[in-house]
Amino acid sequence: MSRGSPVLRMAIITLAAVVLVGAVGIVWLVNANGFSARTLPTPVERVVMRAVHRWSVPSAARGLKNPVAFSPEAWAESRAHFADHCASCHGNDGRGNTEMGRNLFPKAPDMRLPSTQDKTDGELYWIIENGIRLTGMPAWGKGGTEDADTWKLVHFVRQLAQLTPDQLKEMEAANPKSPAELQEEKDDERFLAGEDVPPPVAPHHH
Amino acid sequence: MKQLLSVIALVLAVSAGALAHNGNEHVRGVVTAVSAQAVTIQLADKSTKTLSISAKTEFENSGKPAHLTDVKIGDRVVVDVPEHGSNALLIKVGAIAKK
Numbered sequence: 001m002s003r004g005s006p007v008l009r010m011a012i013i014t015l016a017a018v019v020l021v022g023a024v025g026i027v028w029l030v031n032a033n034g035f036s037a038r039t040l041p042t043p044v045e046r047v048v049m050r051a052v053h054r055w056s057v058p059s060a061a062r063g064l065k066n067p068v069a070f071s072p073e074a075w076a077e078s079r080a081h082f083a084d085h086c087a088s089c090h091g092n093d094g095r096g097n098t099e100m101g102r103n104l105f106p107k108a109p110d111m112r113l114p115s116t117q118d119k120t121d122g123e124l125y126w127i128i129e130n131g132i133r134l135t136g137m138p139a140w141g142k143g144g145t146e147d148a149d150t151w152k153l154v155h156f157v158r159q160l161a162q163l164t165p166d167q168l169k170e171m172e173a174a175n176p177k178s179p180a181e182l183q184e185e186k187d188d189e190r191f192l193a194g195e196d197v198p199p200p201v202a203p204h205h206h
Numbered sequence: 207m208k209q210l211l212s213v214i215a216l217v218l219a220v221s222a223g224a225l226a227h228n229g230n231e232h233v234r235g236v237v238t239a240v241s242a243q244a245v246t247i248q249l250a251d252k253s254t255k256t257l258s259i260s261a262k263t264e265f266e267n268s269g270k271p272a273h274l275t276d277v278k279i280g281d282r283v284v285v286d287v288p289e290h291g292s293n294a295l296l297i298k299v300g301a302i303a304k305k
Contacts, residue, residue: 184232188284191234192300199234199250 037105049106052134057126061145064122068151078156079167081149083174089136092171094160104136112160124154230295233257233285240277245294247283257285257294267299 041049068074083092089101089108094116096108109116116124128150131139141147177185187197233255235247246256265272276299277283286296 188232188234188298192282192284192298194282194301197234 037103041106053132056132057123061126062120062122064125064145066121066151066154068148070155074152074155075159078152079171080174082153082156083171084176087171087175092168093163106135111157116157121154124157125150128153230286231289233287235283237277237279237281237283240279242274245277257287257292259294263294264296266296272299
């Protein structure tokens with residue numbers, strides 16, 4: 001049995017040493033700095049995530065057509081639904097520029113951009129219904145293909161660029177509020193009505 | 207599944223506390239001066255704060271759209287301003303301050 005040439009053995013040993021040093025270096029770096037969701041994904045992570053997103057939607061689902069006809073009523077319903085369930089991360093305008101959206105890993109995308117708008121209706125439906133693993137996107141549905149509310153949200157995503165300031169304001173009123181915010185609203189009303197109330201508390205970040 | 211969705215919705219609702227007023231602060235006080243450019247308000251601690259008014263500033267009185275002319279000295283107001291900002295986004299006008 002041949003044991004290989006000395007040059008080949010030296011090359012293998014050198015490669016093993018480089019891999020070992022690299023691995024030790026990575027472990028040291030991770031141990032020293034940890035992982036943070038505040039950083040942007042590395043190029044490698046972006047490639048992996050794009051692949052995961054692509055694979056997470058079955059090919060049959062990509063071709064699904066929206067069975068809910070677009071109408072002003074469906075759009076209004078989807079705005080209220082989005083404001084209540086989705087805007088905490090995605091923002092009412094879909095830009096993802098919220099405290100949670102900015103600090104997720106990966107960050108909530110700007111859904112007005114081609115990275116979202118180029119997806120088929122079926123892909124958008126699937127993602128809303130089933131979520132995306134290893135991201136902040138939860139599964140909001142039961143996994144079927146006929147959830148009318150989810151299909152209306154697909155319409156909403158398609159209409160993001162058409163949202164008017166009045167519609168955005170209307171959505172703000174439908175955004176979830178914490179007990180502290182609800183209390184402050186009550187205090188504002190009491191103050192405006194002439195009652196004495198404690199001073200408002202500045203918004204806190206977490 | 208409904209329970210799961212309820213839990214997620216609850217978590218999101220509670221977490222939204224971090225998004226208080228979409229990052230805006232409320233300033234409550236009594237108007238001591240008002241012009242087309244700014245409104246000065248006396249706060250509960252008797253300090254004053256001057257907030258700028260722009261074409262984008264909205265006005266509201268009893269939940270209905272109002273105008274700058276509806277803001278008078280002595281009125282109680284609640285003003286939405288961006289966090290760490292001084293430009294008034296929305297001025298809600300209320301009762302005349304107690305003497």
